[in-house]
Amino acid sequence: MSIRKTPGGRFRAQLKNGRQFVGSRTFDTKKEASAWLKREKAALDGGIDPRAGKERVSLVVERWLKVRESTVAPTTYRGDRNMVRLLPTSMKNVHLSAISEREVARSFETLLAKGLADGSVVRYRASLSAFFAWCVREKLIASNPVTGVKVPKGSDEVAEMDPFSEYELEAAYLTWKMKDERLADILLVMGWTGLRWGEVRAMQVANFVEVPTPGLMVRRSQPEGFAVKSTKGRSVRRVPLADRVLSIVRSFAEGKAPGDLLFTTRGGGQLWRTHTVRELQWKKTGRGRRLHDLRHTAACLWLSRGVEPGTVQAWCGHESIATTNRYLHFLGTDADKAGLNKLNDGLGSAGGARDARDGA
Structure with a gap:
């Protein structure tokens, strides 16, 4: 592995596996180039670089958004940006590896308690899950903490469809x-x-x-x-x-x-x-x-x-x-239809209140 400064003032990181060249990327800072080399080397070794998970969530999210901007539809990207806005400050400022299912579940509960619609929280969950899935793929963390957490069902009435007959x-x-x-x-x-x-x-x-x-x-x-x-x-x-x-x-x-x-x-x-x-x-x-x-x-x-x-x-x-x-x-x-037919079959034949009225 090596890092060299280019004539343009940027830093080019080259990754090798033994004597075999694997790949290279250019970064604005030497720190970014070094971090990329460490993650890629960890991936080659089949593991996770423990130092990668020590980055704050807010910093990793910004890198993820740069990738998403050119790889997903504009509407999806807007949802991703909105997820960052809704992300609790307590989650933004902790290390990536410190996020557990408990923190994820609490973020859902907090948003619902503030009155955010169920559908909006579901969209927030989708973007959050996509973010952590990317982190797993990049070998920053070992597992996605969102996968096993569902959005609690709110008590608000769901808007119903209203088709024409x-x-x-x-x-x-x-x-x-x-x-x-x-x-x-x-x-x-x-x-x-x-x-x-x-x-x-x-x-x-x-x-x-x-x-x-x-x-x-x-x-x-x-x-x-x-x-x-x-x-x-x-x-x-x-x-x-x-x-x-x-x-x-x-x-x-x-x-x-x-x-x-x-x-x-x-x-x-x-x-x-x-x-x-x-x-x-x-x-x-x-x-x-x-x-x-x-x-x-x-x-x-x-x-x-x-x-x-x-x-x-x-x-x-x-x-x-x-x-x-x-x-x-x-x-x-x-x-339902069969039951309704039974209710309408021989109206009053079951006795009860109607028979009592007839006999009065």
């Missing part, structure tokens, strides 16, 4: 058509395909296929204000196009090149949420729903039509069947 969707569609037929068509497609708003904005003509069956290949997403990126979960999925919306999608694709955007405004421009909700008077016509509830509408529509939950999971791109099962609980299970 098929009848409500068609009624809303007729109202939207009177305001802007093109935008109305796009929202109807969303209600039948479960596309997210960012996925609709990024969908290209080439993603529309009709062989072997009509469908849309969901490969990209473009949230407003950001560049095109991969879909949530970084997976590609195929969603079907039922006859109800197939002709609509064909009309959007007509006359366009494969690389053109599929769903556009009347002027051929990219879709914007503000323009859409204003033109369709969404606050009134959506009856308190979000545009994202059109995705929930599609999942409920598929399940109510008898599509298998596993297939719905694939069409929605859910990583877990538990997410899909939320829609089953919303719609009611076969047991």
Whole structure:
């Protein structure tokens, strides 16, 4: 191992394993170069450099953020920066190796006690876990203290989905058509395909296929204000196009090149949420729903039509069947329906209060 000063005033660290050259990196200070060499040598030896864990968490977090800025999506990076803001001072100022599951759990409890929403604490946990996983990979610590700690369930009510029924969707569609037929068509497609708003904005003509069956290949997403990126979960999925919306999608694709955007405004421009909700008077016509509830509408529509939950999971791109099962609980299970039929069968035949009234 060696460190030499470059003509530019920086320090280049060279790592060797015996006589074999392994790699090199250039740093602004000799201290950083020395620390990197020690960590890499420890990794070569298959162990952890005990001195690496003596660094304060706040300093290691800043190095991690520099890596994350160029390796994750902007929204993920913003969540990581927010994690640093929420990190308790007591955790920032201790040695990396001193962080245990107890400190992690206490940070969750503190944030919840301050009134932070459950979902925000879950996102905080995800970034914190990613940070410590990176530390393990860099051989700074031996294990991730977040892995075994879950976010306690808060007592606040969870915001429920509010999908349209098929009848409500068609009624809303007729109202939207009177305001802007093109935008109305796009929202109807969303209600039948479960596309997210960012996925609709990024969908290209080439993603529309009709062989072997009509469908849309969901490969990209473009949230407003950001560049095109991969879909949530970084997976590609195929969603079907039922006859109800197939002709609509064909009309959007007509006359366009494969690389053109599929769903556009009347002027051929990219879709914007503000323009859409204003033109369709969404606050009134959506009856308190979000545009994202059109995705929930599609999942409920598929399940109510008898599509298998596993297939719905694939069409929605859910990583877990538990997410899909939320829609089953919303719609009611076969047991719920059978039980209701029993309650409604032969009203009053069970005797009790009604028989007493009849005999009075």
